[in-house]
Amino acid sequence: xxxxxxxxxxxxxxxxxxxxxxxxxxxxxxxxxxxxxxxxxxxxxxxxxxxxxxxxxxxxxxxxxxxxxxxxxxxxxxxxxxxxxxxxxxxxxxxxxxxxxxxxxxxxxxxxxxxxxxxxxxxxxxxxxxxxxxxxxxxxxxxxxxxxxxxxxxxxxxxxxxxxxxxxxxxxxxxxxxxxxxxxxxxxxxxxxxxxxxxxxxxxxxxxxxxxxxxxxxxxxxxxxxxxxxxxxxxxxxxxxxxxxxxxxxxxxxxxxxxxxxxxxxxxxxxxxxxxxxxxxxxxxxxxxxxxxxxxxxxxxxxxxxxxxxxxxxxxxxxxxxxxxxxxxxxxxxxxxxxxxxxxxxxxxxxxxxxxxxxxxxxxxxxxxxxxxxxxxxxxxxxxxxxxxxxxxxxxxxxxxxxxxxxxxxxxxxxxxxxxxxxxxxxxxxxxxxxxxxxxxxxxxxxxxxxxxxxxxxxxxxx
Amino acid sequence: xxxxxxxxxxxxxxxxxxxxxxxxxxxxxxxxxxxxxxxxxxxxxxxxxxxxxxxxxxxxxxxxxxxxxxxxxxxxxxxxxxxxxxxxxxxxxxxxxxxxxxxxxxxxxxxxxxxxxxxxxxxxxxxxxxxxxxxxxxxxxxxxxxxxxxxxxxxxxxxxxxxxxxxxxxxxxxxxxxxxxxxxxxxxxxxxxxxxxxxxxxxxxxxxxxxxxxxxxxxxxxxxxxxxxxxxxxxxxxxxxxxxxxxxxxxxxxxxxxxxxxxxxxxxxxxxxxxxxxxxxxxxxxxxxxxxxxxxxxxxxxxxxxxxxxxxxxxxxxxxxxxxxxxxxxxxxxxxxxxxxxxxxxxxxxxxxxxxxxxxxxxxxxxxxxxxxxxxxxxxxxxxxxxxxxxxxxxxxxxxxxxxxxxxxxxxxxxxxxxxxxxxxxxxxxxxxxxxxxxxxxxxxxxxxxxxxxxxxxxxxxx
Numbered sequence: 001x002x003x004x005x006x007x008x009x010x011x012x013x014x015x016x017x018x019x020x021x022x023x024x025x026x027x028x029x030x031x032x033x034x035x036x037x038x039x040x041x042x043x044x045x046x047x048x049x050x051x052x053x054x055x056x057x058x059x060x061x062x063x064x065x066x067x068x069x070x071x072x073x074x075x076x077x078x079x080x081x082x083x084x085x086x087x088x089x090x091x092x093x094x095x096x097x098x099x100x101x102x103x104x105x106x107x108x109x110x111x112x113x114x115x116x117x118x119x120x121x122x123x124x125x126x127x128x129x130x131x132x133x134x135x136x137x138x139x140x141x142x143x144x145x146x147x148x149x150x151x152x153x154x155x156x157x158x159x160x161x162x163x164x165x166x167x168x169x170x171x172x173x174x175x176x177x178x179x180x181x182x183x184x185x186x187x188x189x190x191x192x193x194x195x196x197x198x199x200x201x202x203x204x205x206x207x208x209x210x211x212x213x214x215x216x217x218x219x220x221x222x223x224x225x226x227x228x229x230x231x232x233x234x235x236x237x238x239x240x241x242x243x244x245x246x247x248x249x250x251x252x253x254x255x256x257x258x259x260x261x262x263x264x265x266x267x268x269x270x271x272x273x274x275x276x277x278x279x280x281x282x283x284x285x286x287x288x289x290x291x292x293x294x295x296x297x298x299x300x301x302x303x304x305x306x307x308x309x310x311x312x313x314x315x316x317x318x319x320x321x322x323x324x325x326x327x328x329x330x331x332x333x334x335x336x337x338x339x340x341x342x343x344x345x346x347x348x349x350x351x352x353x354x355x356x357x358x359x360x361x362x363x364x365x366x367x368x369x370x371x372x373x374x375x376x377x378x379x380x381x382x383x384x385x386x387x388x389x390x391x392x393x394x395x396x397x398x399x400x401x402x403x404x405x406x407x408x409x410x411x412x413x414x415x416x417x418x419x420x421x422x423x424x425x426x427x428x429x430x431x432x433x434x435x436x437x438x439x440x441x442x443x444x445x446x447x448x449x450x451x452x453x454x455x456x457x458x459x460x461x462x463x
Numbered sequence: 464x465x466x467x468x469x470x471x472x473x474x475x476x477x478x479x480x481x482x483x484x485x486x487x488x489x490x491x492x493x494x495x496x497x498x499x500x501x502x503x504x505x506x507x508x509x510x511x512x513x514x515x516x517x518x519x520x521x522x523x524x525x526x527x528x529x530x531x532x533x534x535x536x537x538x539x540x541x542x543x544x545x546x547x548x549x550x551x552x553x554x555x556x557x558x559x560x561x562x563x564x565x566x567x568x569x570x571x572x573x574x575x576x577x578x579x580x581x582x583x584x585x586x587x588x589x590x591x592x593x594x595x596x597x598x599x600x601x602x603x604x605x606x607x608x609x610x611x612x613x614x615x616x617x618x619x620x621x622x623x624x625x626x627x628x629x630x631x632x633x634x635x636x637x638x639x640x641x642x643x644x645x646x647x648x649x650x651x652x653x654x655x656x657x658x659x660x661x662x663x664x665x666x667x668x669x670x671x672x673x674x675x676x677x678x679x680x681x682x683x684x685x686x687x688x689x690x691x692x693x694x695x696x697x698x699x700x701x702x703x704x705x706x707x708x709x710x711x712x713x714x715x716x717x718x719x720x721x722x723x724x725x726x727x728x729x730x731x732x733x734x735x736x737x738x739x740x741x742x743x744x745x746x747x748x749x750x751x752x753x754x755x756x757x758x759x760x761x762x763x764x765x766x767x768x769x770x771x772x773x774x775x776x777x778x779x780x781x782x783x784x785x786x787x788x789x790x791x792x793x794x795x796x797x798x799x800x801x802x803x804x805x806x807x808x809x810x811x812x813x814x815x816x817x818x819x820x821x822x823x824x825x826x827x828x829x830x831x832x833x834x835x836x837x838x839x840x841x842x843x844x845x846x847x848x849x850x851x852x853x854x855x856x857x858x859x860x861x862x863x864x865x866x867x868x869x870x871x872x873x874x875x876x877x878x879x880x881x882x883x884x885x886x887x888x889x890x891x892x893x894x895x896x897x898x899x900x901x902x903x904x905x906x907x908x909x910x911x912x913x914x915x916x917x918x919x920x921x922x923x924x925x926x
Contacts (some may be wrong), residue, residue, distance in 0.1 A: 097867075101874035105813075105823040139864040305878075307819040334878040335865040347767035347807070348814075350568075356770040360568040360715035400883070402603040402798040404560075404910050411564035415768075415797040418881050422865070425816030447867050454868030 023071045024028070026053040027429060031061050033078030033395065034409050037228060037275070037385040038085050038369045042362065042453040044409065046080045049125050050083060052391040055429040057218045070143045076424060076434075077396050082409050086146025086382050086392040088372030089340035090297035091276040092327030093152045093240075095124075095132025097139065100330040102461065108244055108306045115461060116331060120153075120172065122460035124181035128453060129154045130161050135450045136336060137165035138441050143337045143419020146392040147372070147382060149297065149326070151211035151238050153182040156196045166432045166440045168392065170376050171200075172211025172238040175226045177218050186222040190229055197233045199233040207236065207332065207378075214240040215259055236272045236377065243277035260285035269294050276326065278316070286319055288313070295305060295322040295375030298367070300344040300346055300358045302328030310352045313345065313359055324372025325364075337419040342368045346414055356438050361414035395424040469541045484650055486534045495526050496858065497872050499804060500848040501548050505825065513546060514855040518667070518892040523848050528602060539897075541858050545872050548847050549609025549855040549890065550801035551835030556615045556700075558587075560602065561616065561916050563793040571707055571769045576926060579794060583616075585923035587644035591916060592617045593624050598913045599799060599902050600628035606800045606882020609890045610835070610845060612737065612760065612789070614674035614701050616645040619895045622669045624815040628904045629895045630814035631855065635674025635701035636812040638689045639659050640681050649685040660683045660833030661748045666872040668891060670841075671783030677703040678722055679713040683741065690731045699735045699840065705748070706740035707771045717803040721749035730775040732757050739789065741779070749775070749782055752764035755885065758838030759829070763807040765791030774810045777821045787825075787835025798866055800882040809877055858887040865919060917924025
């Protein structure tokens with residue numbers, strides 16, 4: 001009997017050894033989910049598992065296959081849940097969450113000049129943008145956004161909070177002609193932008209960028225200077241462009257028929273430029289955008305709410321322009337939920353073109369992930385679940401009554417899922433939220449301090 | 464000392480007695496909420512309380528005021544939460560939740576003839592509609608809908624489940640020219656409809672109705688017979704009308720330029736008629752709708768998803784037509800969330816008219832409550848929080864990151880709130896859900912049996 005036990009022990013030890021040799025230890029395994037890769041073949045592995053080591057995805061495959069090859073120091077079971085790339089919000093103004101619902105149902109110009117600009121003039125400070133970014137980061141983590149492109153003031157403060165929350169950001173320091181909270185002149189703003197770029201150019205999570213606000217808020221020289229700065233440092237240029245019909249007047253005053261043709265005349269257009277909105281573009285604008293390798297951020301909810309117009313998304317897709325989705329700032333949306341952006345992008349394109357096949361659920365999902373990555377020039381590192389890419393991953397519950405039954409996970413992700421269904425959010429291999437508990441921010445404190453800031457905003461806009 | 468205590472006791476007893484005489488015992492008090500009444504003056508009482516006795520609201524006022532006058536056998540504290548009228552979904556097909564996401568991104572005709580009609584032919588039965596109605600009821604209770612207007616087959620089975628779940632329903636037995644699951648001929652359907660009306664005409668929660676499917680699925684005589692039946696019993700008539708542009712061809716073949724003018728030529732239009740969709744109407748159609756006291760159900764998400772067109776909501780509102788909101792069936796939406804219907808109605812009207820003031824948050828909220836009640840001819844009993852009306856009330860959380868900070872509860876209800884924020888749902892004074900726990904349905908069983916039905920649906924549409 002003793003002998004039998006002894007040989008059993010040897011046998012077990014051998015199995016353990018063989019197993020240890022065959023399997024590789026990795027930091028995290030997500031097991032048994034409905035893995036929606038959004039890769040080139042739109043592969044869905046269900047059930048599927050993902051092995052993550054450090055910041056990277058090392059394998060995506062069937063659960064057995066992954067189990068044979070990898071052991072996770074941590075394992076997250078995702079049975080019945082969708083595992084997908086984190087959502088990429090290609091246009092927002094994070095701290096403006098502190099203005100959400102402050103002034104609705106107004107024309108863009110009134111909204112900007114009567115409410116937002118005055119409120120900003122009296123409240124925006126490093127402390128304000130930090131508090132606002134924490135609230136926005138909380139909302140983004142809780143709704144499955146893992147990367148966001150931002151344009152605001154004191155962007156270096158936004159960068160610090162973004163890094164603290166663990167999110168990935170393409171963050172543009174605003175360049176604007178008139179005096180604003182962080183710069184009295186555009187020259188000063190350019191100096192700030194340069195310092196910001198130098199501080200963050202080697203950061204893992206932050207890509208610094210230059211963000212000339214728009215053509216109607218900058219003169220020709222400032223636009224050129226801003227673009228030159230970003231070319232000098234090989235960082236992205238973010239700009240509002242062709243958002244409203246009225247914007248073309250500025251271009252026309254400066255001798256070009258459209259916003260895009262005016263930017264072209266300045267030598268502004270090229271890879272690394274992201275146009276936010278791109279609503280009012282004609283065929284030759286579209287050809288320029290494509291030819292110059294410019295990205296577009298489509299913001300359907302903001303465009304609808306502010307009645308700016310309907311972007312020709314079907315045409316952008318047909319032209320194979322790199323187009324992603326954005327929420328815009330929460331002052332004009334009024335939230336940062338990218339699931340709503342997907343749904344609205346699909347619905348709006350269908351009704352605008354009288355074509356119910358215009359932007360399918362699959363296309364909307366691509367725009368919110370790999371499309372956004374392309375628009376930001378980051379599709380080699382994020383936007384899909386593929387070995388070698390960064391582990392920017394979300395796990396989404398599919399058990400609500402409104403998600404029952406489920407014939408097609410892609411349909412459900414776009415048409416019936418909300419940000420609140422996201423259970424777990426991972427960026428660069430770090431778990432930022434697990435089972436709805438945010439790990440990188442003190443939720444109660446963030447909400448409390450946001451309410452305190454709101455009191456100051458109320459005082460600022462009181463007539 | 465003893466004497467002092469004794470007189471104190473007497474004094475206290477007297478206070479208690481006076482207080483008992485002055486206060487009235489009621490079944491339920493909802494205390495300390497942000498009470499959004501949607502009454503004629505759009506009154507918001509914050510903080511505010513509501514006294515409910517049996518099925519009725521007996522008082523709405525400030526917490527002190529209500530406390531002095533009423534004692535609730537049950538009290539629900541609503542501090543920091545919105546208390547508002549339950550949402551009224553003026554157009555759906557409840558059991559079609561079992562088809563949600565089955566076939567997306569298709570033209571209406573393909574979707575109907577290639578997927579929905581074949582799937583229905585093979586699966587729709589009394590058991591199917593009961594299971595589907597339980598799932599829909601679960602979703603509606605969980606997302607704050609308290610009344611819904613329905614058009615489907617075996618409507619008497621839908622009625623039984625609706626009553627069981629505790630929801631209020633205006634339920635239309637479908638009349639259609641071709642053989643369907645519950646009737647081989649329209650004559651048979653009319654007989655079924657009559658029996659259904661007789662069975663439910665005195666029900667507290669159910670208003671039976673007649674639902675000729677549309678003009679393109681019924682001949683002239685059937686449309687007339689259906690309308691006559693509802694006039695005979697003074698019950699509503701529900702019909703799909705002017706949903707797609709193609710629908711006018713049927714009217715034109717029958718000698719009228721538009722769907723609405725054709726219905727007028729039959730003597731069909733009058734109080735009690737609800738037109739679902741009403742997208743393709745011209746000025747004289749609109750004048751007819753107003754003159755005849757006809758209601759309209761606006762379904763922005765379905766119209767967008769199926770690319771049917773954009774209803775002239777701003778014009779309906781300007782003409783003071785009784786217009787409510789609907790989700791349509793979950794096969795074309797794909798959920799029953801009326802908060803999304805509000806948001807989409809507002810966004811779509813703004814962008815369609817290039818007017819960001821077109822449908823304000825306040826107007827969207829009115830459409831989803833009192834507007835829907837008017838469209839259904841029920842505005843004397845539901846649609847706002849006023850003494851004497853039925854206690855159809857929802858309590859909505861406002862504590863999500865996306866709802867922080869809060870400058871205006873109406874803005875938040877329309878632009879950042881989802882059905883999942885509803886905490887408590889009350890219909891006719893009965894609490895159907897309390898703190899997200901549904902009390903009238905076995906949630907797990909409803910979801911389980913829905914998945915079983917989905918297997919049968921999958922088998923039915925397999926090529």
